[in-house]
Amino acid sequence: MTWKKIADKGAVAAGKGKAFKVDGKQIxxxxxxxxxxxxxxxxxxxxxxxxxxLDGDIVECPLHFWHYNIKTGQLTDYLKDVKLETYPVQARDDGIYIDI
Ligand code: FES
Structure with missing residues (x-):
């Protein structure tokens, strides 16, 4: 895995999420x-x-309201043992980095 800068600091507002394309994946x-x-x-x-x-650690998919834990990627309703891949994130002086 490699740390990659995905955005400038402040690109994701507090209490919000934002999508980024990284290595052909949407994160x-x-x-x-x-x-x-x-x-x-x-x-x-x-x-x-x-x-x-967002409600605490839980995000609600805007399309049909399924819920995921943003720290673990775990789907919290409807299906058991479904987990999205998660990535380490660092806020550095010059921007936001993820290890992908
Ligand atoms: S696409 Fe996310 S709940 Fe349907």
Whole structure:
């Protein structure tokens, strides 16, 4: 895995998520109690989760309201043992980096 800069500092507002293309993957980065990153591809119908509403560690997919834990990538309803891949994130002086 390699640390890559994905955005300038401040690119993801507090309490929000934003999608970034990194190495051909779409990654959702959330700024909620620190930064968290996971694949931005809902297992239901491939929706983008990044713009979803946050409630603590849980984000709600905006399309049909399935829920994921932004720290673990775990789907918290409907299906058991479904987990999106997560990535370490660092906020450095010159921007936001993820290890991908
Ligand atoms: S695409 Fe996410 S809940 Fe349907």
């Amino acid at each position: 959702a980065v959330f700024n909620q109690d620190g930064y968290h990153a996971m694949d931005d591809l809902c297992v239901h119908q491939d929706g983008s989760i990044a713009p979803g509403k």
